[in-house]
Amino acid sequence: MASPNGPVLLVEDDDGIATPLSAALRGDGYEVRRVATGGDALRAAAQGCAAVVLDLGLPDMDGVDVCRRLRGVAPGTPVLMLTARTSEADVVVGLDAGADDYVTKPFRLAELLARLRALLRRAATEPGRPTHRTLTAHDVRVDVDARRAWVGERELELTPKEFDLLALLVSEAGTVVSRERIMRQVWDTNWFGSTKTLDMHVSWLRRKLGDDANAPRYLTTVRGVGFRFAGGS
């Protein structure tokens, strides 16, 4: 069976598990992308994948947090959790965080493959599952299609221009976006000098984000150039 929407993303730091599991997935016809940390998983998932096989025990982040954030980065993508934790409470926490199913280590490869097939089948036959394009940087999430944005769990009330500005800056998180480009893309105008409007919008956006221009957590002014949204996920 070919992977329908990109590779299966395998998130597992333990080579002793990841290597045979990758081979088994490939043997079943899936394209596989393997990463070993939660940070890499979130970045890879944002680029699109058919499903995520997610280990709970990761070196940089708790798998439950990764799962929760996957729901923002890749809504509608099935998540199969691998857990060494057998207590019912841990499994419930995992499912609450948005996992669609789980397999307890040690597992049989055939069982894992069967669970994954079932999840992919279900995802393919549930047209109601959201497929919104979502951007994230830091703890800010922007749903481009719904035109909604959040800081952590708090939804921001943004004007249309503030939303466009935030979406542009978050989409380029970690790099400086020039004033000229912002004026062109958000205000649909070529820049002839004054960008007072832009500065006002940046200041309103900062206030809504709860950011401080003098000690910015999200939005940094790069003097003479433009603005940079904090990178990382």
Ligand code: CA
């Ligand atoms: Ca692990």
